[in-house]
Amino acid sequence: MVVGIHTQTARDIMSKHVVTVRANDTIHFALMMMAEHDLSALPVVDPDGKCLGIITQRDIIAAIREKDVEDTERHALQAAGIVYFTDVALEELTTARVQEMMSAEVVHVGPHHTATEIADRMLERGIHHVPVIDGDSP
Helix, strand or coil: CCCCHHHCEHHHHCCCCCCCEECCCEHHHHHHHHHHHCCCEEEEECCCCCEEEEEEHHHHHHHHHHHHCCHHHHHHHHHCCCCCCCCCCHHHHHHCEHHHHCECCCCCECCCCEHHHHHHHHHHHCCCCCCECCCCCC
8 A cells, every 4th residue: 555655754754774973973974974875964962872963964064164264255255156165174174073063953853743744844944854753852
């Protein structure tokens, strides 16, 4: 029996084998995990597996842009719709820690949420990834 996407729950459609990183891992390690597993986001967990945040490729790019362009220049470039990178030290990127660039405010869903509810939440918050967390808090 084929079930429509609007009736499927997070439990039905979520990734079962979740790749995670720790807050103290390097950005280099997080990027390697993303590349190795063809992912654009990773949950950040503590040693007990509790979700502390999420690190995305977008978070990393935003952090690089912040470090790379002075405020006035960045605003002018953003207004022009130009993505601009200069002289970001590779060592700084590879030694920075996940906690420095991750989003700590985790928008999450429970396994019982429907695909429609998840899509609505993602659209409302302007996000592309939501961890599925069993329980009330991340």
